[in-house]
Amino acid sequence: IMDHSLPADILDDLSSRFIINVPEEERKDLIRICFQIELAHWFYLDFYCTVENPKLKPCSMREFATQIFYHIPFLTPHVINIDHILEQWRDYKQNVPTYGAIVLNEDLTKVLLVQSYCASSWSFPKGKVNKDENPVRCAVREVLEETGFDISNLIDENEYIESVINEQLIRLYIICGVQKDTKFQPRTRKEIKNVGWFSLANLPNNKKDMIKGKTGLGSNTFFRVIPFARRMRRWIQEKYLREKNTNSIRRHRHRSLGDVETVSKNKRQLFPPSVQVSILFIT
Numbered sequence: 647i648m649d650h651s652l653p654a655d656i657l658d659d660l661s662s663r664f665i666i667n668v669p670e671e672e673r674k675d676l677i678r679i680c681f682q683i684e685l686a687h688w689f690y691l692d693f694y695c696t697v698e699n700p701k702l703k704p705c706s707m708r709e710f711a712t713q714i715f716y717h718i719p720f721l722t723p724h725v726i727n728i729d730h731i732l733e734q735w736r737d738y739k740q741n742v743p744t745y746g747a748i749v750l751n752e753d754l755t756k757v758l759l760v761q762s763y764c765a766s767s768w769s770f771p772k773g774k775v776n777k778d779e780n781p782v783r784c785a786v787r788e789v790l791e792e793t794g795f796d797i798s799n800l801i802d803e804n805e806y807i808e809s810v811i812n813e814q815l816i817r818l819y820i821i822c823g824v825q826k827d828t829k830f831q832p833r834t835r836k837e838i839k840n841v842g843w844f845s846l847a848n849l850p851n852n853k854k855d856m857i858k859g860k861t862g863l864g865s866n867t868f869f870r871v872i873p874f875a876r877r878m879r880r881w882i883q884e885k886y887l888r889e890k891n892t893n894s895i896r897r898h899r900h901r902s903l904g905d906v907e908t909v910s911k912n913k914r915q916l917f918p919p920s921v922q923v924s925i926l927f928i929t
Contacts, residue, residue, distance in 0.1 A: 746772020769870035
């Protein structure tokens with residue numbers, strides 16, 4: 647139990663906001679309830695634990711959940727199993743798919759990373775999918791929450807890199823062409839500390855890469871980026887090749903059209919006007 651109890655009016659407010667309105671048939675699903683309690687916990691930390699309310703102290707998820715279980719009648723019988731319930735919830739949560747984005751600048755030389763409020767490491771903006779949420783919608787929502795930038799008009803559902811890490815699927819959609827001077831402003835409180843551009847050339851491919859001299863940071867700072875670094879660079883190389891081939895074909899096509907136009911002009915000089923029309927139509 648916490649060193650101090652939360653006031654009943656605050657517990658009432660949090661319960662009514664996040665838990666009481668859960669459909670009756672879902673109340674027996676304690677894993678589902680734990681996700682709602684987590685939302686309530688974040689709300690408590692963000693909006694109640696402020697300098698204006700010095701008597702309200704931050705608390706752990708376990709401490710907070712215990713008080714919620716005691717406070718809400720349909721949860722009270724389960725409070726004796728709180729540790730087991732939270733353990734099951736964490737195991738389940740670990741396997742929930744995560745979606746986000748690899749956001750690249752206009753010339754594809756820099757990638758946007760975010761730094762957690764409670765850690766020194768950097769990672770891609772991403773987060774866990776909600777129940778019945780589409781992967782693309784989840785990625786858009788998470789990037790918007792963590793950076794303040796809306797990728798909904800830039801995202802292609804077929805362009806992504808994904809990896810399974812510790813039995814958890816992580817899929818990152820590739821977003822190109824974001825201006826480097828874009829102003830980023832996280833929308834979540836006390837979750838994202840910094841948002842910044844990093845040169846792709848300076849990011850490590852593995853934990854042994856010596857990059858401190860290039861970035862001023864150790865490779866451990868990017869341990870969440872490393873699993874995607876090589877494939878991210880390969881995707882960019884392939885994109886350059888695709889565009890190069892496309893431009894080459896386009897130039898060749900334009901040259902061919904120019905040749906046709908020259909021939910047409912010559913034909914125009916050789917034939918009377920009535921014949922010219924049919925020749926130009928054919929070519």
